[in-house]
Amino acid sequence: MRRDELLDAAEGLLCDQGSDALTLAAVADRAGVSKGGLLYHFSTKEALIKAMAERLIGDFDELMAAQPYDTYTKRYLGATMAAIRSSRLRRWAVVTGASGNMFLLTPLREAMSRWHSEGVKDEPDPVAAQIVRLACEGLWDVASHDPSLHSEEELAALERRLLALL
Template sequence: MNAAERLLADQGAQCLTLSAVAERAGVSKGGLLYHFSTKEALVRGMIERLIADFDELVASQDESSYSRAYLAATFVAVQSERLRRWAVVTGAAGDPALLAPLREAMARWHREGMDTEPDPMAARIVRLACEGLWDVTTHDPGLYDEAHYEELRQRLLALLAGP
């Protein structure tokens, strides 16, 4: 899956073939086919891993609310290779059926913990801002430096402080 992600990032979705992934991974095509019998199965696997990784990342944050954990996890994702995974899997899955688990996870991420937020609308705004940050930095990873990220993080945390 790492090789497929790198291939997508380097060459785009049109170059995602099982042969190209096997070559990039340094394995035989038969070895790859043992784990992923189709390109769709490979994309499905990348999406499932992405969801599990982000769920784990959110759960590992030591924060007082789901929105704060979501915000912290987003900044980890944006400032690491995890963001690339988000971008390439989304770009690779042109089939709406393949994106269904990601849509379901996104809906869950945006509903989670809303009933315990001091200001649910501010929590929604912060989570939407996180999505925007992912999208913008996908297209221009070098747009923000550490100081800008910290300023963004602080402003978004201030929104979560409540009315």
């Protein structure tokens, strides 16, 4: 079994049953592998959670790289909107909610620091860039709690307005 399939099983378990249900045995069972097969890839529950967070960071970096915009903040906004419009947003909410241990979220804190500092000095208006990035975080947080709060039309209007700030 591939590593990503195990991570998918863990994320699915979190989505369906919550963080209390996340055990190595439950993940192995959901993935259809032995606990030893899971332990080959992830020796602890903490290693599994950390790997889920790292994969999400990589996914967001890929979303950013796929954006057609000319500045870092526009790519950040585009990636945020793409994540909100996809199932990726739910994955973030469940993975970050799974960890009561701040050490496990160190990769996320490091990525957040990078995402909010990279390219700011190269922006035409660094303050507007920071405002847009912070607005993205707010949109992300609200949408993770209520994905249906904003219609596609409302999201498009928000995206256009945030792009206009840049």
